[in-house]
Amino acid sequence: MKKIRIGAGAGFSGDRIEPAVELAEKGHLDFLVFECLAERTIALSQLRKREDPDAGFDPLLSERMHAVLPACRHNEVRVVSNMGAANPRAAARVTAEIARSLGLHGLRVGCIEGDDVLHLKDAFRPFDDEPLPDHTKIISANAYLGADALAEVLDRGADVVLTGRVADPSLFLGVLIHAFGWQKEWWDLMSQGTAVGHLLECAGQLTGGYFADPGYKDVPDLDRLGFPLAEVSEDGSALLTKVEDSGGLITMQTCREQILYEVLNPSSYITPDVIADFTEIRFEQQTPGAMRVSGAKGRPRPRDYKVSIGMDDGLIAEGQISYAGPGTLARAELARQILEKRLAQIGAEDLRIDLIGLSSMHGMPADWPAPYEVRLRAAARFMHEMDAKRLTHEVESLYLNGPAAGAGVTFAVRENIAIVPALIARELVTPRISIEVA
Incomplete structure (x- = not known):
């Protein structure tokens, strides 16, 4: 049975870079996925793009690409990330320039656009009866795209893929659809791939970060926490592990906590690709550092995309002062x-x-x-x-x-971006693919 290895290179925009380099060098990977977007992150990126048309991608894009591309090219590891944020095309252009500067000529950098749906705000519908904001206050609107376009750009031979707003587990599911030729109507496989993606998407959380609680849930060597990887089989089952001798752990408890993380209803986890049912998932400890996962079920995907609306909500002012003694x-x-x-x-x-x-x-x-x-x-x-x-x-x-004896005053004023969910009909949103060669 065919197998591939996927590593989690980041779980948020400001995540550590060293564990991703460790995976690229020692993980025997086929793919390295960086998940770097949150709702407010992309709204703030849209503001930066508004000020500078060449900005709006992840601020650590250049540092990450300089760090991992040489090892990825040497070890034939393909990179997937939503570090494109509000400007995937500029992110792809910068990445191609970095590849050329590193002597990695011929690297194919794919770009997926189309998630920016601000121009379609008249077509937004309420999400769970939440009122839509006044149009004059909307500063950004991004649809959560699924795995389809990502699989397609990998099919076209991209070595690096940069997207904007794609649902977090869809970054990993797109890799699996490409690697195994899964059909989008194979709902159980879509759900199992989504489960693997959800387990990996927060990176170090699966290996003990955000999990540790001294005396109750002890985690070794958090100062050098290793990020997880999954060896995924064509039937959707996966072995979750990490680079040998890296810090952290993978246990039944870390996996159970992560599979439930940010999941409102485990029997109906709604993504752009599938409505996943995690209630029959099984975790089986294979070795002290490896856990097998299988058993997710799925139902047909929703007819709409979810939209994350960024709204101008004024300013936040903050001041702090200390007292002691x-x-x-x-x-x-x-x-x-x-x-x-x-x-x-x-x-x-x-x-x-x-x-x-x-x-x-x-x-x-x-x-x-x-x-x-x-x-x-x-x-x-x-x-x-x-x-x-x-x-x-x-x-x-x-x-x-x-x-x-007040001391140590600090203060700041910053823009306040509120996030409001909405829905938009799937047929109104068209992902766009392009490839730049270094």
Whole structure:
């Protein structure tokens, strides 16, 4: 039975690069997949593209490609990623330039566009009855494409594929469709490939990152955490493992946690490619560092694409100040009262004043022991920059106009992008493929 090996090179935009290099050099891979997009990530990328037509792709694209392309070319590993973000064409052009600078002439860099559906906003429909935002506030809109176009560009011989918004597990499923010739109506295989993709998409989470809890769930060598890879068979079953001697672990518990991660309904996980049912998935420990996964079932894919809408939601202003020593809590509480009264005068929306480490998550416990140091954080939403800066000024003024011994003030004002889901008919969205040769 034919098998291929897929490595997870990243689980988010700012992920470590060294584990991906380790996979490219030592993983005996056929494909290396970087999953680097989140909902707000692509909206912010669209803003950067608006300011500079040659920008809008992942900020670590160049560093990652310089790091992995030589090993990938030497070991015949093909690269797939959504690092194209808001500008896959520019990302492909930059990657081809990097390949030429590294002497990797002839490298074929594929590009998938078409997920940007801002021009189709009149065709958006509500998602789960959530109201659609005012058109004047919409700054970006990207449909979650599926695996079809990705498989096609690999069929055309691309060595590197860069996309925009593709559903996370679809990055991996597209590789499997290409490698095994699966038909898109083979729903159980679509679901099993989606399960493999979902297990790999967050990279180090499967090997113990985000899982570790000292004394309860101990993970060895997190400082050199290895990212996972899957040896996938033509029947969709896969052996999950990692590079030998890398940090982390793969166990029944890490796999079970990851298969349920961000899955609202395990019996009906809706993707652009299939409605997956994970309730019959089986994990079987093969060796201490390898876990076999099989058993996902599937139903026909939805008729619509989901759309992630980025909406202008004003500005967020934030200021922080620290108090330490005897009477810390009383001084921080006095600072909070001062800020509440001062900020009430400027129309701050959604104002939060938290004592980090004490009340920022669950409120202040009644019987909590008095701390020796406290970090106060004030944040609120504003529609006008002048008002937003008032909050930062008020926090800074606590140096001389508030309780004793405040220190370490920091502050910032940033754009606030709200994310709203929507639906769009599949037939209105057309992926576009192009290939550039280095």
